[in-house]
Structure formats: C-alpha cells, structure tokens
Amino acid sequence: MRVEAGGGRARAVGAPASRPPRATVAARSGEGAYPWLWILPALALVLLFTLYPVAHTLWTSLHRVMILLPGEPFIGLANYRAVLESAFFAPALLNSLWFTATAAPLIVLLGLGVAHLLLADFRGRFLVRSVVILPWALPGAISAVLWIWIFHPSWGILNLVLYELGLIERYIPWLTDPGLVRVSVVVAHVWTQFPFAAVLLMAALTAIDPQLYEAAKIDGAGRWQRFRFVTFPQIKAMVVVLLVYAALVAFTSYDLVYAMTGGGPGTATTLLSFQIWKESFSMYNFGNGAALAFITVLISLGFIFAIVRALPSDLFGDADA
C-alpha cells in the first residue's frame, strides 16, 4: 500500500491494478473548501450575470410592465396567460420546434461524419480541415446575406446553376414557398453550426485509446461494430452535450432566419425567440416578453431532459466523479 504524501494528508492509495482505479484520484471524500478556490472565479462571474437578470426577468414577468401605461402593478400569471393565448404563440412554437428538431440532430450527425472524414488520411487534408471552420466565423446576419444570394428565387446562384445545367426549367422559389423556405433556413443554420460540432467531435475521437480498437479488431469486430461498441460509447457524453447545445442554440436563435426571410412568407418562419424581442420592444410590453422568456426556458429544460434521458451517459453525475 502506498501512502500519498502530498496535500498534507496521508491517504491509503490502492496499489494493485485489480482494484478499481477510481478509488484514488477521484474518490476523495470531503475535500472541504479547497475545490471552491478552483471554481469560484468562473462561478462568481457567471452568477453575477445570471442571478440578477433572471430575478429581474422573473419579476417583470409577474408585473404589468408596459411603456405606455404608468406604474408596474403585480398581476400574477396574467402575462403568461396572455402569451399562451395569443395568436402568435402556437405557430411560432411549432416553427421553432420543427426548426430545432431538424437542425440539432443534423448538426451533430454532419459533425460526426465530418469529424471522421477529417481524421482520415488523404492528400489535401490540412486544407480541408482549415476551411471547415469558415462557416462558424460569420455573424448570423452575414451568413444570411450569402445564403440569400444562393437561395434567392430571382437572382440566386443555386437556381442559376441548376438552370444552366439544364436540371430545372423554371426557377425554384426557395425562399418564397412556405414549405421550401423552412428547408432553406435549416440548411443555412446547419451550415453555420456544424463546424463546432465537427471540431469538438474530432477532439473527442482523438481521445479514444487506440488499443481499444486493436482489441476489438482482434475480436473480429467489423467497422460498424467497432463504431457502435467502441467509438460511440466513448463519445456519447460529447454527443449528448452537442445535441443539447445545438438544440438550445436552434431554439433560441433568430438572427440568421430573420435576416433571410423576415419571418415570412406569412408566418412560415416566425420563431418563438424573436417574439420575445418583439413583445418587449415593438409591442412595448416587457411583462409579456419576460413571461415568454420563461416559457421558453421551461421548454428548453424539456429538451435537455428528453435528450439526456434518450442517451444516458456519465455526464451528469456519477457516483464518484
């Protein structure tokens, strides 16, 4: 038995390799206040900018805060009711849900495929790796300009190319048909988000011990089986995180879609996130905006819950670590 000398405490450290290695670094019970030193700067900064805003928003959602009317009386859940019963809520919610449910998985799947591709060995690999990051670097309003140029029904590049290639006879209304426009904005959004999924998945994939693959190959596992039983479990935590993050981003984003379509045609691409802003700054009703924000929070929590349930991983709390 080795005795650990550092840290001012003598602890028995399990020596034989047969003992679960976790019973060492990780399983320190009761470290006292020391760990707080490590997390305090980050925690303090985040809390400063979270507690007050959340409290402020909560307070606003429970009061009548309208610029055009004096005073800010308490009105309980009236704002929430008004939002839920409003004409814009259901279509915007459906649009946002559809948008999130299509974009988030696509981003992660595409990111996974790209990550695998970029880890393969081929000439020009460095070049492709470098450019993959490009879509991520642009603000939403700018990506919108480029994708409008591509998708525009009258002077868009896509229609031009398809037409010149003889594949279509009439220009396709990518942005003006209510069904097609939903696809167009998802494509543009996925384009802006997939690089970060790819980068993080690449990092996760490189962290996998190659010996595990060797062992699997020796056992006769084919490529797909190696993925399913070696790769995926190792990256599952990362996949969950990425899915959750991509879902949150998709559910709360608005600038790309708005810049591309203005919410149209009609209400085909009006998103819930934008309504928060609109209720506050256009309808001058900050109470409603805040209530809608909290409703969005609840829905987002629902997303997280669903995703984490569907893909159990050691992400949120193991017994020891």
Place this chain on the structure above:
Amino acid sequence: MPEGARLGRPLLYLAALLLFLFSVGPVFLSLLGSVIPDQALFSFPADWFGRGFTYDNYRYIFTGELPRSYEIRGANRGMISDAARQVPGSMVNSMAVALAVMAVNVVLGAPAAYAFARMRFRGRRLAFMAIVLSRLVPAMALAVPFYLLIQALGLLGTKTALILVHSVLTLPFTVLILSVFFRRIPTEIEDAAIVDGCTRAQLFLRIVLPLSLPSLAATGLFAFMLSYAEFLFALVLSGDAANRPLSVVMASLARNVDVSWGILNSAIFLAVLPSVVLVAIVWRFIVEGILVGGVKG
C-alpha cells in the same frame, strides 16, 4: 491514431471535395462578389467574367479612395456608405475582445472544469448545474437586465463589457466540455503523479493541461468564434465607433441602401480572414494532438 473514415479512396476524395465546397462555397461567393463589378454580377443573362476583376472595393475600405466606377458621368458620388470604412477597425476590436474571451475561458474555465471532474465537495452538483444551466434563458430576454447591469458598473460602450458578457455566455459550455474531457484522462496517470509527490495544482498544470491540449484548443476556439460572431449583446452594449465590434458594423452594411453588393461582399470576405488565421495556428494542437505517453504506455 484514432480511426478515420475508411471509405474507398475515390469515395473519400469525393466526400472531401463536397465538404470543401460546402464549407468554402458561400465564402468563395463573397470573394467573387467583391472583385467582380456589380454591373457584371447582376447581368442577365449571367456574364460574370466579362468585365474582369476590380480591387476598387478593397481599396475603398482601406483608404477611402472612391471606386473608379464613381468617377463616371451620372454617378452620384454621395451614394457610397462610409460605414464600410469601419470594417478594418471593428475587426481589430472584435479580435481583441474574442482573444480576451478565449483567455478568460481557459484561465477560469479549465480549473473549474477540473474541480468538477475530479474533486468531491459539498455543493458540487449544485454549482455545476448553476453554471451550465445559466445558459437556458434566451439571450433576447437578457438584453434589458444586462444593459442595466453594465450601465450600473459604468462599463457601457467599453470592450470590457463585451469581454465580461461573452465570457459569461461561453464559460458554461467550456466548463461542461472540459469536464467531459478531464474525466477521460486515465486516472492511473494522475495517481502516479500524486504518488510522486505532486500537489493538485502541479498535477493540473504539468500533467492534465498538456494532455488536454486538443480539448483546450477546441473550447478556446469555440469561445473565440462565439465572441467574434456574437451580435445581440455587441449591439446592445456597444458605444461609439472606436469600440464597435465587427458584427454590428456588418449588420449595418447588410441593410444599407448606399452599400453596393461589391462593397458588402468585400467586407464579408475580410471578416472571415482572422478566423482562418487563428484556425491555421490552433489546428495542430487539436488534432496532431500531443496525446501520447501516458495512454499508450
């Protein structure tokens, strides 16, 4: 080395080409749009290369010299937006803020992530949740309280305000991701170090960090990108032109009647360059990982 895709060679190259086109295509369009004169670009039937290339747009952005097309008769010289001239300056602003945010994320986020991954203490779960779930509230709802908070701190219109806010937006994700990576580091390595008499801090600095360079680089890059492209708070908290970030200038250009398509695309192409440079530098840390030694041995 980790397993890469093992398609047949031709399929592999095809996939790589498609990926290349998909990523670069729109940006390449902006390059074309910046050097092909507008008259050619919007001609119908399309004749893009009939008039050659022009660099007047870039020259205007950097020197203010009017593009040659404005010298011809009938051109209204007043109808060119000077907002485009703010692009280089605002690029520097955004880069400075984004680099600072990257640094803050690594310096504050990595230790916190490590503590969550490897230390046990009362309130650990709660603190972790507090940091990670802080991102649930949609940014649009936070605009007003953030504005009031920053104004109370006297930081309205400064780059510091943006650094703070962007760090708050990125830290949760950084902490989450890094905690996942830190947990992946085999404990034997850390145990061995402790046995050899390392303090926690030494263990962290000398062993864990170097082993996690890929993930640190990845999350750092993520923080940089988010800050660089962020628009909502950049707008709400920004002040005069000296401190203005790029995203605000770009949004203004995109809807400005006096900004020709060529100038807009020149600005877009310029905006992308810093990211390309950063990636070129950081990439080898991510993939040519220094993940050797402890794992293979």
Place this chain on the structure above:
Amino acid sequence: MTTRRQLFAISALAAAGALLTVPTTAHAQDVTLEFVVWNYSLETIQDNVKKFEELNPGIKINITDYTWNDYHDTMVLRLRGNTQTDVIYGGQDWLPSWAAAGWLVPLEEHFPEVAKYKDRTANYALSDMTYQGKLYGLSYYADIISFIYNKKILDDHGIAVPETWEDVLAASLKLKEAGMEKPIVYEYDQELPNFYDAFVAQVYGRGGEMFDENLEPLFNDPESEAWKHLQWLQDAFSKHEIVAPETHESKIIPAMNTGKHAFTIVFNYVLAAMNNAAEQPRAGEFDLALMPGAAHSTLGFAKFYALTAQAAQDDARRDAAWQFIEYMGGGDYQIAKRWAVEKGLGFAQLPLFDDPDVQAAWSGWIDPEKFKQQATLAKNGTWTEWTGIWTAYFRPLLAQAMIGEASVAEVMEAGAAKWVEYRTLLRGN
C-alpha cells in the same frame, strides 16, 4: 421669385435669434451634448457637427450612432435605462408614444420662437412633428413613398404609365405574357414599419383613409379603399402571381436592376440608389410616377431632431440643445440642403423645393418637378400613442392576407377590433 428675399429674411431672423440666445450660453460653462443618431452617412453627420462646434465654442457634441433597424429598440433601452441622452433623431411613428411616456419634450414649450418655421414646412412633416398641438422638433429629412417604374421596359412594350391600380394590373399581365414572371417587386417584411406605411401610401393613392377624425377605423368596411386595395394586393400575390416579395429595399435595388421587374413601391430615396450609374447596370431607366389611384396621393413622413426630457431638466443643456437643433434643422436650411444635394434625401423645408442647386443635383436621378408634384399631394399618417404597437400587431395580419393565408375580411376586422381595444385602453374611449 421671393427665394432670395426669403433667405435673407430667414438669415436675419436667425441672426437675431442667435443674438438673443448668446447671453444665455455666454455665462454657461462648456456643455457636452449627447447626440444619438442612426448612422446613415455618419461622416456627413460628423462634419455637420464639427461646423456647429466651430461656430459655437462653448458646446461640444458627442455622437453615438446605431444602425437604422436597431435604432428604435436601442433607444428604448437607453431612454428606459436613463443613459444620458440630449438630442436624438425622432421618428413620426414614435413621437406620440415617446412623448406620452415623458421621454421627449416639445420645443415649442421652451422655445416659442420655433413656431416661425411652421409655415415653411411641408404639411405632412409639420403634422408628424406635432403632438397635442405642440411642435416637438425640426426636420432632419422628410420623404415620400413613391411608385417607381422602369421607363425603358414600359416603352419597349408600348405600355403607358399606369394611372390606376387597374392599369397596373393590366400592364403587369401584359408583361407577364411577354415573359416577365413577376412584374412587381414588393418590399415584404412584416417586421418593418414601412411594410405598413407602403400599404397606407397606396390607400392614399386611391383617395382612401385608414381612420376618420374620431380615430374610428374605416378599413373594416368592404366598400373602403383600404379593403379594396388589400384585396387587390391579395389577388396580385396569389391569384395573378405578378408580385415577387423581397425582404428589404437594399435588395430591391439589384432586383430592379436585373430587368426582371417593372414596378415597385419604396421610399423615394431608393430611386437615387437605383439610378446610380456607379454601381447599377440599368441606372437611368427608373423613374417616379404619381401613385396610382384617383387621388394620386401618397404617404409623406418626416424624421426630425428632438429634445429629451432629460436634457430639458438642465437649463444650460436645454439651451445648448436648442441651438444645435436649430442649426441642424432650421436656420437657413444649409444642413437640410446638404443632405438633399449630396445624398438625395427628401426635405420638408418648402424653400428647398425651388432651390436651383437641389434641382440641379436631383435631375440626375429624378424629375424634380414630378417630385414636387407628388410631395404636394402627400399626406401624413395617423400617429397616436398606440399606433406603434398596433402596427406591430397588424403587419403580420397584412402579410398573411397578401399571400392568401388569411382572408381580407378576417384581417380587417381583427385589425379594427385591436385598434379600438388599444384606443380604449389608452384614451378611455
């Protein structure tokens, strides 16, 4: 012409005014004013400000700018958050609500001499800057919504300039038959205030009104011009399919320049950009036509310099702000003239309609006489404390009706009900 005499009179008055106000600033210490603008041609604004500072050594101006589409929201943040703000660009659609909220104060209350500008201001602009009978600002620029068409295309097809909306339909159908898929390109974005303004302009062209003098809605009557025009638009979009929607005026410029469209309805200054030979392939082909409809009227509006309540609390600031506002929007109109000549921005100051420099500069992209004719026929919109929030509610309904997602009847009735609801909430009747 009495122009020169008018100018002399104005200068004399301005000089007298300046002499009268000099004592007030002479004993005040240096004042720094916070001037908040949207950043259209920021360099010009900065230059104008510099000229003012040179003439008024005791006053310094600090310019803060936002983009036009973010201006309103960030101003709401600023004003609610009490960030120091003294002189701002004001808009006709916000004036009643911002004044009612106590953020802006009438110039007329503190500086009655501003009344001298009233009869030199276009009526729609004057109305736009007035709330509860008091004048709140001096105009920065004023413009109209214009019906713009491609002369060459119409000539090539032997089509006369449309006088009514039936003419527009007939012309579009003829062009469509000749191969033009969507002869009309229309600014269609339900979140833009001018989406509603353009509709009102077209209704005015027909001789209709949205509301009567008692602020009762008129548009929910199937016989009203507004109802009929929404029906016309719905048919144009969905039945005849002659309209191509475009989300912003900045994209209408290249769209018209592809030659694939013949008609559009936008702010008048967009015509200057369309006809700009520096960048546009078809510059020179576009012209203004009187708004189709029996009355040929259109919507006119003004943006203006306004004084905040915050500034008015401090005498030195208030007086300095007035000097600044008068320099920029009043006086001998040098600043307004500069905007007109250099940038093609419209103006509310009547003398400028006949100014030879303005006419010379404008004839490059528009017929100044036709502009004057249309501006003379223009009318202001109905701006109340709740117009802003009501239009935010009504615009998506209009958008849905246009593409056939909702019926005209549904939309008009819902809009009228909401208007009455807001009116009752805020005015008690």
